[in-house]
Amino acid sequence: MEVINTFMTWIFKNRIGQIEKFKNNPLEIQREILFKLVHTAKDTEFGKKYHFRKISSYKDYNQWIPVHDYEAIMPYIQQTMKGQQNIIWPTPIHWFSKSSGTTSSRSKFIPVSPESLEDCHFKGGKDMLSLYVNNYPETKLFTGKSLSIGGSLQTNPLDFNKNSSSGDISAVIMRNLPKWAQLARTPSLEVALMSEWEEKIEKMAQETIKENVTSLTGVPTWTLVLIKKVLEITKSNNILEIWPNLEVFFHGAVAFGPYRNLFQNLINSKNMHYMETYNASEGFFGIQDQKNSEELLLMLDYGIFYEFIPMDGHNSHEPEIIPLDQVETGKNYAILISTNAGLWRYKIGDTVKFTSTRPYRFKISGRTKHFINAFGEELIVENAEKAIETTCKLTRSSISNFTAAPIYFGENQEQGTHEWIIEFVEFPEDNELFTRLLDEELRKVNSDYDAKRYRDMVLKLPIVHFAAEGLFEKWLKSKGKLGGQNKVPRLSNNRDYLEEISKLL
Numbered sequence: 080m081e082v083i084n085t086f087m088t089w090i091f092k093n094r095i096g097q098i099e100k101f102k103n104n105p106l107e108i109q110r111e112i113l114f115k116l117v118h119t120a121k122d123t124e125f126g127k128k129y130h131f132r133k134i135s136s137y138k139d140y141n142q143w144i145p146v147h148d149y150e151a152i153m154p155y156i157q158q159t160m161k162g163q164q165n166i167i168w169p170t171p172i173h174w175f176s177k178s179s180g181t182t183s184s185r186s187k188f189i190p191v192s193p194e195s196l197e198d199c200h201f202k203g204g205k206d207m208l209s210l211y212v213n214n215y216p217e218t219k220l221f222t223g224k225s226l227s228i229g230g231s232l233q234t235n236p237l238d239f240n241k242n243s244s245s246g247d248i249s250a251v252i253m254r255n256l257p258k259w260a261q262l263a264r265t266p267s268l269e270v271a272l273m274s275e276w277e278e279k280i281e282k283m284a285q286e287t288i289k290e291n292v293t294s295l296t297g298v299p300t301w302t303l304v305l306i307k308k309v310l311e312i313t314k315s316n317n318i319l320e321i322w323p324n325l326e327v328f329f330h331g332a333v334a335f336g337p338y339r340n341l342f343q344n345l346i347n348s349k350n351m352h353y354m355e356t357y358n359a360s361e362g363f364f365g366i367q368d369q370k371n372s373e374e375l376l377l378m379l380d381y382g383i384f385y386e387f388i389p390m391d392g393h394n395s396h397e398p399e400i401i402p403l404d405q406v407e408t409g410k411n412y413a414i415l416i417s418t419n420a421g422l423w424r425y426k427i428g429d430t431v432k433f434t435s436t437r438p439y440r441f442k443i444s445g446r447t448k449h450f451i452n453a454f455g456e457e458l459i460v461e462n463a464e465k466a467i468e469t470t471c472k473l474t475r476s477s478i479s480n481f482t483a484a485p486i487y488f489g490e491n492q493e494q495g496t497h498e499w500i501i502e503f504v505e506f507p508e509d510n511e512l513f514t515r516l517l518d519e520e521l522r523k524v525n526s527d528y529d530a531k532r533y534r535d536m537v538l539k540l541p542i543v544h545f546a547a548e549g550l551f552e553k554w555l556k557s558k559g560k561l562g563g564q565n566k567v568p569r570l571s572n573n574r575d576y577l578e579e580i581s582k583l584l
Contacts, residue, residue: 130143
């Protein structure tokens with residue numbers, strides 16, 4: 080295994096030169112991608128409608144191609160789902176990633192072309208390994224297996240063509256992995272793609288206990304559930320008793336900060352590494368490329384052309400749209416993508432804040448529709464997660480999930496407030512202290528919230544419900560959304576989610 084590890088480490092380190100190329104020439108690479116996308120799709124139905132053959136500059140593209148949310152591009156996707164091809168992309172598309180639809184209640188089906196699988200999702204996975212072995216050259220990663228906690232394949236809707244298939248993006252990727260990658264992962268594909276999550280976790284634990292697991296890949300929430308199940312079965316206190324060679328957790332989908340202490344308690348080792356990725360249904364966008372920084376490197380050569388909408392004008396009738404060379408550090412932007420799967424100027428619903436433009440590094444700051452701005456406080460997910468993380472450290476507590484929503488002014492209520500439901504793994508000793516500290520931390524990270532809290536004139540101290548583990552899982556199960564990429568909305572400007580969950584308290 081040592082020989083294989085040395086060889087694989089050398090193979091993956093060879094990609095670093097290409098990563099350096101797009102870091103040093105980002106605008107040139109992005110320009111090449113835009114015109115390659117337009118040229119490739121010029122004879123599709125979409126390309127003909129918007130005169131792709133006549134596009135000779137970014138100015139043309141900006142003026143002629145409209146911005147699309149899912150509802151706008153859905154008719155083209157539905158045609159493709161029914162088996163019609165050459166609609167949005169010339170290569171036949173038979174796979175669709177089913178998104179939980181975190182910006183709406185309807186499920187979304189995102190096309191996954193052969194090019195997006197190979198040149199985006201697979202390439203992102205390989206680059207994740209390349210950057211890891213470059214940062215940790217003494218790694219023994221390839222002496223064992225990667226434990227992948229993926230989603231599941233779905234029963235197709237009635238309007239799907241018989242040759243089309245769908246599932247969580249992690250399941251679509253896993254189902255299509257090359258043979259060498261299948262041999263390097265665990266559990267078996269049959270178990271990994273199961274849709275019944277309670278049975279799946281049990282079987283994953285039973286299978287993987289016997290393996291030499293050197294890395295974990297998945298969403299923090301479900302990874303924790305699996306680790307606890309393994310510990311329960313083996314009656315162990317530290318997962319390294321089961322997987323002594325475990326050295327890294329590649330994670331994504333939700334912010335890791337609130338979960339860090341939980342993982343460090345369950346994996347008690349200074350040599351354990353944590354590496355964030357940003358891989359969504361629509362594409363693979365970013366990887367944490369530095370040892371001591373949580374910033375993500377924007378991956379610029381995956382067949383995706385990036386544009387951005389400044390969030391301060393996001394809701395205007397004709398929002399300003401800027402290419403990569405015009406972004407500024409410290410500002411919030413909504414992301415627009417054009418991809419090698421036929422998404423054109425598509426709003427993915429996420430917001431980012433650039434921390435550097437040489438190279439382009441960023442942090443995920445939230446969702447375009449997941450925020451609280453009921454009283455002008457403009458509270459975004461990034462603020463909430465940072466405040467929760469700090470409060471947990473100060474109170475020696477740990478959480479597994481949370482959601483929050485406003486309580487609006489009423490007939491007998493002159494001030495508003497925010498109501499939180501927080502699910503704890505380790506409860507704080509003093510609930511009132513936790514609530515007060517959370518409020519203080521929110522005031523520190525958000526000046527608008529702080530202004531509204533001044534002397535309780537607009538916002539009162541938040542209301543916090545302290546819930547035990549299992550509440551959010553119960554809610555997801557009641558909605559038929561247990562497992563996969565389904566997530567609890569962390570902030571909402573209306574009370575629908577919070578009131579549904581509060582009924583289960």
